[in-house]
Amino acid sequence: MNREFEYINIKNELENLPEELSYTVEKARKRLRRRNLINGIINIPLIIITSLFLVFTTLVNLSPTFAHAFDGIPFLNKLKDVFSVANMISKVMENNYGQEVYIEQTQGDLTIKINYIIADVKQLYVFYTLRPNEYEQLVIVPEFYDKNTNEKIPHTVDGHVARTRFYYIFKNEMDKTHYISFETLKMPVNIVLKMKVVAKKHGMEETLYFSFDIDLNSGFIKERKKYEINKEFELTGNKFTLVSYELFPTHTKMIIKADDDNKQSIYSLDFYIEDDKGNRYYDNKKTESVGNYTYYYTDPAYFNDCKELKLCIREVIWVDEFMPRMKVDLKNNTVLNKPGNIDVLFYNVKEGVWKFKLTKKVENTDSEFYNTVNQNIIRNGCYIDKNDNKYYVNFVNMSQRFEDFTLEGTEFETQDYYEDELYLEYYVYGHNAFDPYVVVK
């Protein structure tokens, strides 16, 4: 090959820009906004930046036969050209781990076509396209049933929080490929996916019901690889234990336990996992908490043959103990103060159960609100009051009314006791959305 051809080839290679490049400004803005906000609100330093390189060695070699195990299955390489999702999907695609199906159904003026499926023992991705005609907005509520038992498959995160997910699709996004992500304890092979679709057209709403039979290829559902680590580490005097690390084809999961005696709680952890070849797997911002345990998820390292993984924590932001506090007196049914203009429109006390409806007026109806609520209310699913009683969020429901966003139906269940007060703490996250973070105290 002569130099001119080589030069042209390199230039052409460089034209393959990664999808993530599109989000670089937005990522920077969010990062900066978060810092500005916290720096601006409080006087004492709250961001403690900690760098830690924690190396743990695990045997993550894949079975050498694994890569060839799916030779007979139609692969999905072309999928990565069709839509843009996170790194994890493209990695799965590159390794030919997926199932191509074509199931189509029409209800009303809406046609849903399922094209591809990616599944492992705990997680399922269903990719679909729409022919929406004149619909302006769709709200999709998926439910999964075991075809053999007709029972609903619980959407769980390690058996703790079952949550209903809503997928909002606005007009400008209808021509794209969409996906539903579903997690459960053990994935059945034969599934029925029921989709309730609330479709809006010319200001009118109609509800459409779809039902798809999905037979997963059992070859795709592989057992996860779990590594017990149990290694302690410290972040500015607070003790944590890296409990375990699990590899799935669709993601990885890291469990970190906070010590009971810690004086601070982690608000967010910016980290990545690096393998021995320098590949990095980033925190995909999905986090779940149950008590002292927090589950952190990253893009999958499953398909890369490596002997060692390194956890690099780039930044820790601690919960601000001095954040404006919403104080709700449940005994007298009164709200004592409402920071961040967040209103409690409704709360109801039943035997050991409180219900809240929290509202905040926002200007833009974008998905940021839902993401923020999803990531912050639900992931911190356990609240502890001043007497160390624990409360768990059982169900979170969201609805949209024009420019008002409402979070409702958050239930805090006590066990055998009744408390006078429940402390919730909030701060305003930007001006278009709120971040009702509740401190674990």
Add this chain to the structure above:
Amino acid sequence: MDFHEFAVNVEKIKSKLYKTALLYLSNESLALDAVDEAVYKGLKSIKKLKNDEYFNTWMMRILINECKQELRRRKKEEIMEVIPEESVEIYDSLPLKDAIKRLPCGLREVIILRYFADLTLTDTAKCLSIPQGTAATRQRKALELLKLDFLIKDDIYEQGV
């Protein structure tokens, strides 16, 4: 420059930033990381940029610093053996990509910015904080070593020399 203008300007040069980072670091994840970090730092200190006209070279400089920092961290500079100048024929025998990697740092930077990020000679010099004459000399030297003669001709033609 407000956020919107910043976003628009980054949009225009993001592919150049990425290509430059990729050639510096030879790794897609690291390149993306470097671009993210550079954009974040740029946004954080945008008020320090007195003249918007220099936005592109200013951003490129931040990116190059990020790349160099990453290289230092990974100590790739030490691992990569730089071929002494007298062994020029070795460059000829290497694939172009490897030959570029093995160029002395000063020459490599000029080549990356000029011929892969498509910067002008003037902007290349500004990004690297070197006189334009030095940039031209390094460019010529690098092209000769890499046997990219057709680019030398193009370059002379383009500049009307």
